[in-house]
Amino acid sequence: MATIDNKSQKTIPSSKVQRVSRFVKVGAKVSTNYIKHYAKSVLDNEYTGKEELHKENASDVYEALSELKGSALKVAQMMSMDKNMLPQAYIEKFQMSQYSAPPLSLPLVNKTFIKSFGKAPYQLFDTFSKEAVNAASIGQVHLAEKDGKKYAVKVQYPGVAESVSSDLKLVKPIAVRMMGLNEQDVNHYMQEVEVMLLSETDYELELERSQKITEACAHINNIYFPNYYKDLSSKKILTMDWLDGDHLNEFLAKNPSQEIRNKVGQALWEFYDFQVHQLKEVHADPHPGNFIISEDGLLGIIDFGCVKVIPQDFYQNYFDLMIPENMENEEKRKDVFKSMRFIYDEDSDQDKIFLDQLFKSMISILARPFHTETFDFGDPSYFEEITALAENEENQKILRNSKKPRGIRDGLYLNRTYFGLYSILHQLEAKVTTNSIFFS
Template identity: 60%
Template sequence: MKEQSNIPTSKVERAGRFVTTGLKVGSNYIKHYTRKLMDPSTTKETLHQDNAADIYDTLSNLKGSALKVAQMLSMDKGMLPKAYTEKFAMSQYSAPPLSGPLVVNTFVKTLGKSPTQLYDTFEMQASNAASIGQVHKATKAGKTLAVKIQYPGVANSVKSDLRIVKPFAIRIVGMNEVDMDKYFDEIESKLLEETDYKLELRRSMDLSAACAHIPNLRFPGYYPDMSSERIITMDWLEGKHLKEFLLTNPSQEVRDKIGQALWDFYQFQVHSLKQVHADPHPGNFLMRPDGTVGIFDFGCVKEVPLDFYENYFLLVDKEVLKDEKRRHEIYTNLEMIHPTDTPKEVEFFSGLFQHMIDLLTLPFTVENFDFGNEAYFNEIYAYMDELYNMKEIRDSKVARGSRHSLYINRTYFGLYSILSELKANIITGNSRIKELAKS
């Protein structure tokens, strides 16, 4: 893959790239409608492919917050047209890497030494490159290391990038600006945390230690003396990312072991630690033929407020939800319905949310769940598509759902997606969650 010798860091230059991309997108729409005049049977598939390619090309070269938003959108298969999902998914671990001089400059600026002075060996070509940073392989005192380097200008461009990318997100997703305003504040706070590598190092060490007892998980050791505000040095983990791993045709037993380990990892964090690794895209996991899975990158950690946690997981309790008054109270607490809603709106949205909750919480209500059940996921995607196209939802003047739900929902959607790809059949019942809490 071609390396980048520079990244636009000024607000003016980055905004200019977006304006150029906006013109390309506009041109793509004109081409689409021209084709449609010539051939009324023309679909939007080519339009989506052209727009996805142009937008991703810009975002992957700008890196940072803009590319991170694309990565987040790619994880929700029900939110975007397929062309966007597939293209944006490349941001998970295959964005264009930085050139050698930029890498060396980051070391000298933040650690006062070049990579060759700090490590015994250092591979200048990146092993993978994502939205916030890229990873290089190194060795020191007989140990193989992974060195994560943050792209220049990322931390300083979070706020301005999000302001620029918002119109693209609104147009692609079809969400009202009021919804975006509510959630972009949450996204901004998390992205600012992700650019703080000292915070990430601390969280990585703490959460790895807290989850070390969970079977079949592997975490790297971390090296604070070879880390800085823009560099993190950790042990190199062997393994394959999800798509590569599945190409090896692993047995069902191995798929189930990995699936169980991931399920346990997330349930223990949410229910026992009240904080969670909230970036469950495939680029953050390395899967192995023995059924173990390596986990790294604790840059995005969502702390779960107790009142939100209590209300959110009451949604799993079918007995509680049978009480209409109690259900209304929970929906209100979670901002799914609002005090300003008319009785008709309360009835309408309560019905929609109840069906969605019944679908999404199903794994929690049974002892074992087969995530290889394609009919289950097809039903979810069909219902999400139905909601997306409902005029009442698109015309809603208020955002539905607490800001805290953004990253918690994202975490579970990401986890479900990985378990679905693995076709894992695992223990998901409440007894398993209680067992993890005791360990």
């Protein structure tokens, strides 16, 4: 299992005043870091400490978000999955929120159990780990035993569900200022993020979705799921089977063979392809903390808190352009781009031409693995091409200065799903047979 921060928290700022105060403090600290950075650059012509500035800011912001837990930390986790959005210092820090955030102390865990069941964990289980074995943004996991059977018990942090909306309002200025994101896009997509985060805080809904999707995906080769236990679960606590195995970084540290890497990658590809094209519901949080890998290359799926339901009309438009003939048909492409709100009638002719080529390039790159019998996700040139497109200054300038959001909100989590999937396959250096249900 992953190593987590041993410093447990005895309290979480839960009131709006407490949480606003913590955001104000980190904002002031970041401002101080900028002042120090610019003062040094003025006094010393040879000073090149931008990376030092990023490290200081990343550390300060992560410390605050880790203390607050919940939506703020979840957004940081989401951004850490996009290697093109943040400087490396932020990526390294924010990735810790995937499974190694500072855990809550046992007394707070006990309080949650007593509120849910009227009993402490020791009254429900034979053993219950005093310390969390895994701590992320919404909750933490404890190892429990009952009648000789091991369970993973996920306990939600206090106040997380109640603070989703207010936290996102506080995160917005950080996203706009620190990362230079388009404010229209941030406003547009925050509504989708809020809906998804609220669903993630409902463990009764997660249990229902977990059972539904695991049953539907039971036929997929080399994948295994835990069973879920309704009588030991509630709106704030979720109990499932304990799955033995490693997270991705631990798995890779053991230097597995290419055959095993490919086996894991193939299972991952088929799992996502079936969900997207058959269920139209997808596990939309593909970060390494949500998967367990056994020594023989079986893939365990352990978290269904974030599930995106894909509307049929959006699905049809999204994947229509994966078909090369449609992408090359200018009229068809423009109609889809308009319905997907990539391009608006009121855009200038010059912007329409630029945006048409930009989104055509983006979608063509995303679709490339679908158009070959096998795809080598270990090939660095593919990901260098993605990075070059994202980092192109002209592209960034046009999108950042846009007065309208680009893209339907439904695309946010589906794009994130594919990016996360491709990122994990790249880390595995997996060669995958990329047959898709959509094209068959």
